[in-house]
Amino acid sequence: MAPPEPPSDGYGDDDFDSRAADGGLFGAPADAHTAPDNWDGTHPAQKFRPHAPGSSAAAYQPRQLNIEELLEGLNDQQRAAVEHRGAPLLVVAGAGSGKTRVLTRRIAYLLGVGGATPGEILAITFTNKAAAEMKERVAELVGARARSMWVSTFHSMCVRILRNEATHLGYKSTFTIYDSADSQRLVALVAADLDLDSKRFPARSLAAQISNLKNELLDPATAAERADSDIAKVVAEVYAGYQARLKAASALDFDDLIMETVALLQVFPAVAEHYRRRFRHVLVDEYQDTNHAQYTLVKELVGGAHDAREVRAADGELVRAATSSIPAAELVVVGDADQSIYAFRGANIRNIVEFERDYPSARTILLEQNYRSTQTILSAANAVISRNPERRAKNLWTAAGNGEMIVGYVADNEHDEAAFVTKEIDRLVDEGSIRFGDVAVFYRTNSSSRAFEDVFVRMGMPYKIVGGVRFYERKEVRDALAYLRALANPADEVSLRRILNTPKRGIGDRAEAALAVYSQKEKVPFAQALASVADIPFIATRSVKAISGFNEMMDLLRADLDGGAEPADLLTSVLEKSGYTELLEISSDPQDASRLENLEQLVTVLRERVEILQGGEENFAAGAPLLAAVLEQLSLVADADSIPDSEAGMVTMMTLHTAKGLEFPVVFLIGWEDGLFPHMRALADDKELAEERRLAYVGITRSRERLYISRAVTRSTWGQPGANPASRFIQDIPEELVDWQRLAEAPDYGSGSQSWYGGGGSRSAPVSAGRFSSSGGFSGSGSSFGSGTGGSQYGESAQSRLAATGTKSTGRTGWQNSATLALAVGDRVSHDKYGLGTVIASEGVGVRATATIDFGAAGKIRLMLIGGVPLTKL
């Protein structure tokens, strides 16, 4: 990740103009308190002389203070929130209304007027990056003394408290923090000890359920008491074992950080008192994404009246002393229920909705003016979010004017989409209206970035991926390419050694070293040393056997290659024969699922490259020459150093989740297709759909001036093109806001389906003509098509929705169309719930068609009606 950019603007301009994020809720907790790289403590914009750290608020004499300056550039409500003192305060408001700015200003104001010392301030943000930014902004306002404030994420804050107080809880202060991969591995071990069937109880799902329990602050004993099903009982048992093993290892997982801090404060009144005495001001950003544990933690830290009672256990032992001697800290939380996108981590919008119930004396301030976006962008965002049920309507407005229309683009495929985005960015930069650093590309799932990376690299576009690794730098991609290189060129020692024991096959470092020594001494290539393994001394019999196995596998693969196997097919057999795919498939580490997706992408890449090569002038013979040519091309693309680090900054790419809280002048939202966004999982689940819709709201509202929305008619997975219909969210955006620069070719559903298209159905007509006919945004062949098919024709029925957004299916179908799926034995399918499977029998036609499908990984064979189930043919 790039270091934070230096503050670009001076005082009062832009409190929170983050141009990047650390990409995660969890970030790196232990590092969060280090000052940002560009922290110099003496910012030129510093207007107020620092006072000595540690001096109390009362002793602090404000000098040369200009309170008006601290309140400058705030509207009345914002000002009220900044100046408010005393009772708990909730600021609720839509995106871009200055909630984060209010927090930053409030801190500066409190310090400026002597309402608090820096040490009395605890501000909680959602990412470490946001924390660094906030600290930096406050420092710009009040100078170096901002340094002793605590500004951090929940997790970083807890790490800090726990390191100080670990002995109370029986941990060493040097406790280890397990990340989610670590904790899943430990869960797997515990589950194995308990003889649990790993297919019925995958570690991933056990870990997720344990995490949910912790987010609800339920300990193993309580979880066991409350377990009302067999599964819940198993989970509670694993939970108990897991907790014991964590403790034995003096380790805490991410959820423990919060839960143990809550326990610490609840069980040790003296500790609670210490922190309550210290933190007189608690400020929380993105409050809508707090879970129950975090909510409780805030409550414990704030303290006050609710703690006026002492708590005694049944045997009369004092559990908690009354701590009413310290008045409650001043609490300010800001948030937006419409931007709650972490329900899958236990986030609960009740915390914001019921704030006034939790804190009866609370005051609420609404902010209504948006300062970030144009009216066009805001109207689109409002239209999308307004379809969510059970939400409080908001009245967000902007003085920014309508600005540019949203640009829509329907690409033929993902490359076309990436090429469009690239060209458009270049055009804007050439025009001089923006710099690369002003642009962000947001996607729903990480794997969507690959097609963009290819085009960006080819076109020399500077870019960075926030919260992820560039595609060709990923381990699994490098491993797979190393196999292919070693096959194309057996003399490639580096590649051979990389794959020798990847995946692990029992060839240790010692054996590898012995091979290397032999090859040097005998002056033979490493590959030959491998072949002569039987003659080499000091290699354990077990290793000799493993190496022979490796040789045999490579010989088989090389025979495939010599027989003219296509690179993509060769890679597929490499992954199969080496056990690489299987290892990832049976793994319960969620990251392995995305590794699998990346390998899937790589197979697609190879197919595409071959197509390009074969369409070119030169003729490559099948087999090794073709493979070598493809690999040569890829190594050019994969050379990350070829990307210039432009002064004008870099285009930022990240997932929608990571984008929360940030803003960019130009935003591209890509892959707006049902099944991709909203995610496949959400199509049949109203709750999940509502969350996806909030994600769309977050995405749209990141944009200040220009917004682009695109989708691709076909998109490839495992090298096979498939089709996704347009995202339903596209339809929610009023047509007059969008300038469709290109629409899809009309689908060919056959005559029976033509009525969906107002009787058109000409292949050259735009699919969505009826919907967008009045936008005037598209030109050419489509112009005659839309007439007479007004938008009103498309109501909300499922059929009309499909009609307005359907596309021709070429191999893969959105599952809504699964009634029309014709499945044959051997077809690979993806089921919403059961995952990947293979058809082992099929019967019947149309709506009555059934298929028996083997969902190998999930351990199930199922007979199902094809129509109406969330099934996709791959």
Ligand SMILES: Nc1ncnc2c1ncn2[C@@H]1O[C@H](COP(=O)(O)OP(=O)(O)OP(=O)(O)O)[C@@H](O)[C@H]1O
């Ligand atoms: N009163 C104001 N005058 C001028 N600009 C403002 C004002 N208030 C906020 N802004 C600017 O508007 C933008 C959005 O503000 P901010 O990021 O604080 O909003 P937010 O409510 O936290 O948004 P989100 O919900 O996305 O987190 C920022 O660029 C900020 O500097």
Ligand SMILES: [Mg+2]
């Ligand atoms: Mg914000």
